[in-house]
Amino acid sequence: MATAKKAPVTSPTGASVEDFLAAVPDARRQADARTLCALMTEVTGEQPVMWGPSIVGFGSYHYRYASGHEGDAPRAAFSPRKPHLVVYLVGDFETRHATAVAKLGPHTAGKGCLYLKRLDGIDIGVLRELIERTYRVAKGIDKANSD
Template sequence: MYELKTKQTDNSVLEFIENVDNPKKREDAYKLLDIFTDTTGYEAKMWGPTIIGFGAYHYKYESGHEGDAPLVGFSPRKAKISLYFATGNTEREALLKDFGKHTAGKACVYINKVADIDTEVLKALINQSVDFLKKTYPNQ
């Protein structure tokens, strides 16, 4: 049976951030840690080796595939910073129009640095994602 790689771990979030090579990216990771923590009210947890997640939900698809994932999160990767928000909600696309310099994949939004984005829109994206997932996957 398929096993998810991205599971919540007991690894230290602060230790992970301290090991980010690029000092600017490390500084941005601390800024994002504060924004995500303040906005969600959840304690940051490591998900897999590189994702800092907030809150959790259990999903189950019609295919039978199921698992757990953070409500929102981010990862300061070498190339760009990945931001994880819920997909499938049209509000996300509307908010991204005013977000600032970014690129978006199916599940991730990528930024180069926090200075490129509107942090108020970031907070709105976080709240929208958490609300959407809590409605979509109740009983958490």
Template structure:
């Protein structure tokens, strides 16, 4: 079975965020860094070249594929901010309509900029997503 391409790295998160070209996207990245760090109580770790992650869990699919991933995280992409792990909790269905302008993908939440969303709702999505992953999905 192939090893996951997205693995934790030793790259300093601040170094990665300082290299984000767009000033607004860079500022949003630093705001998310502080928000997620405060909510999760975890230090940020770079996962692969572009994902800032908090916490870690182990998954195993019925197919036999397994690996480790960040419990929650984000990536300041050119087109948007991709947020990971925030749509998996049962509370997400209730919270997402209150968030503001966003899109969802398979397990991602996409926002153009943080000013488009309600920060309190975003914080609750981070909290519930992290807690769900660490208590319901990650069972040591």
């Protein structure tokens, strides 16, 4: 008996980005999320779309790993989580763009995520640069070079 294939959690939905942002309970986090949404809209030229229940994405691309795993992902994205604003970037950005990351301000990083407590204290110009680089790589315009 065949089972139905489960839809990926990170796929575009028809949910309202505005309603999602309005429901962020912490006023500072909500303001930062709105600022980040406006920045990503400007940088990417894309309208924000909800991906799953909590990720705001801009554009999309198809990926395929050597293992055969494949799927779709937003070219740039963020999520206003309770402890952090999470900015999703191309993997290994911290190594490739070490000079820019060093100038960013207070943050922590994972393989493809940038975790920000808040935007004040962050160099928005550097954040813009990281988002632009990620978007261009995901769009296939630039190679994933280091700076």
